[in-house]
Amino acid sequence: MTMAADLLSCDVAVIGAGPAGLAAAKEAAAAGADVLCLDLYDRPGGQYAMQPGDPSGPLAASEAARLGRDLAEAARAAGVRLLSRAELFWAAPEGEGFLLYAALDGGAGALAVRARAVVVAAGAMERPLPFPGWTLPGVIGAGAAQRLVKSGGALPFGGKVVLAGTGAFLMAVASTFAKAGRRIDHFVERQPLRPLSSLTMLAPWPSRWSAAAGLLADLRRTGAQQHHGHAVTRALGRDRLEAVEIAPVDALGRPDLSRAERIGGVGALCIGYGFQPVIDATTALGADHAHNPALGGWHCLARPDSGETSRPGLYAAGETCGIGGMRPALVSGRIAGLSAAARVLGRTPDPGLMRSLAAELAKARRFAVSLAAHWPAPEAPPVPLPEAEVICRCEDVRLSDIRAAVQAGAAETFAVKMWTRAGMGPCQGRVCGAALAAALAEAGVPPGQAGYNRAHLPLRPVPMNAVHAALARTARPDTPGTGPA
């Protein structure tokens, strides 16, 4: 237990180095605050603006990768201390400020941070919806697939590649495949082709026309056979994925199984039904949250004109405040960074600038809302699940167990967790959360009522000696009495 941890102090700590976090960090530092930005990954950029594994490969020249480089460079130039491979595992209030604890380099080291204000820009995670066969090896999230391609890694298995789900993000994943020169065999989008309504949706946003055209061209370049108005109804295979069954869906998203077709020889099914905000740090710090399906479900409430949450000194930006994409993330990051710096420096941010940023954020959010309306994320699985389908793979909890719990009186996520252990394993509910919500909704408990699993220390599994080293760097004012000798 001899690991030593550093204790750092700063005015503003920023959690996450995606577009929102980098923008917040840069603005806060430029305003004169001492800023530390912690990020989980090897290099700053987050998911959207991720830096590719091969710095001279074709993806490095992409607009998104360039954005990440520029943001990180600007933040560093403004004096931000950027710390990569730093995984936040707990956050607690301390007086008027905050204590943050992080594992470094995958648990080989640890860090404690004392901050006067915190900006949480923790981003989003995939929102996996269960369907028969969804736990077979070879079925992965569309976001995870994009990350693999960007980092230069191979998809886990040989065979055909099927990209399925719904939303603009699916096109972005296809675009990444195209830019990397990777093949996609089938592209399965739940929404039918609606050229007219797509044009109507895009008409008020001329700045997005070329990007939209680029995405369509990239999708064609992947060589994928396109199935619009179709959904994956089953993943098939004995020990791993072998085939995928797809079927046309009606306007309510219900598949017509009589017209199902089977795609054989599949190695990877990359499936994405949208994203959910990462709210573990903001729930740990006790900020208010709300549920809105159009924003990805449970999200942190932050004032649009300051980014401040219900807890003074705690700010949230980007996807943590609701799924909206890169542009709202950038603007909300700037707003939160300026406000956090103003708070710790005892100043008032320039009201003219804040007004114009708030207007810009509202506009960016409007586009995100119209995208979300164009590709609504399904709340429920596309087909009824068999009773024996595994919902929580960490603890091997099946749909029948969850139904029994609801039958016995469990009427919220917390109660189902107590009853079945669903969400108590290594993923702590991150993977099965949407599936649990869907199972509860099916039993008559809407997601807004079902609640979310409260964050607990540690937010992610962390070696005990690293937890100890980080916690030991701060005083123990909250420990009454003395421990056992």
Next chain:
Amino acid sequence: MTDLPHSADAVVVGGGILGAATARALARTGMKPLLLEARAFGGAVTGASLAAIGTHMHGIEEYPLLRHAGQLWSDLAEATGNPFEYNRQGKLCYILHPEDRAVGADWVAREQALGAEVALLTPEEAREREPLMTGPLIGATWAPDTATVNPFLGLRTVLRLAREAGATAVANTPVTALRIDGGRIAGVETSCGAVSAPHVVLTGGPWTARLAAMAGIVLPIRPRQAQCLASMRQPPGTIRRVISACERAGGVDSGYTQIQQAASGQVLFNTVTAPFDPPEGAQDHIHEVPPGFVLESIETLLMLFPSLAAQPLLRSWVRFEGVTPDSRFLAGSLPLPGLHVAAGDNGSGYCRALMLADHLVAAVTGAGGLPEDLAALAARFYAPMRFAQRDAA
């Protein structure tokens, strides 16, 4: 989901293991009890507990009751085919300081005199039973009768048996008032409507004092904050026994430590330091484990099991235990006809739940209950108004 009935033969308030056991015991007498839980069954103390069942170092006077309590769990496991991971793995209480060896030896001698198979072990003997406990212990006490159960599955089993015996159980229904009519209890009011009943049993753990206050009765039950931690799954046999601290010499409050490996493979552990007064209503709004507690629990675990240092911590959670001034349960009838209580678990309610449920059957029905010799002891030992009488004297 179950609808709330308008009347019942008895209402049990609090759906933890004790409430479920009481509902089952009452239903087995032919009554139609109603079990009400404010939130989720087992969602408070029960689900957050480590559910150890045993007699060692709990107290000499209570020993016969605890031996019976443990036997009831063992019998239940056998009768039901053990769907709740009942595991009689035994308990080791480690001794770190020479002056504590005499304390351990004294417990062992007094329990042996009552017929217990306890023993004082050398460090080598302790390590034979617990190979990875390589920390600096100078000895240990050994109690082979200690068992653990899976707290969720134990509750689910008892709740199922209660329902099968004729009890109704409803979750998400907080009791908002006690109905009193003509000088006796007449039922409860809840967020979902009123229920009339001639008997009400309060099994609300750390919320029990608040429930009793609705009838104007002061019960000295305070909430005590405790926490548990869990590691990621470890290979089977990483920790074989229930590990606890031996009581310290010289009246020093040693704190309380429990370490065990669940059937899932996760190592569950905690350290409760010297009790303190949590803020008013803490059991309602404090959900986060204080980092200092985590620090001390990890220190204790790794002091005993240094080889676990690089294993990942998975989760932590807070629970609030109901604590009485003398660390004994309050169980029996209250000075309002028809009102009864069983609370003040000091974090060890799981062990006593089935035994106290039988004790309450006698309080409610005037018949049945514990074997005769134990009934008299329980009536004296758990007398719910003993503090009021003491204050008046």
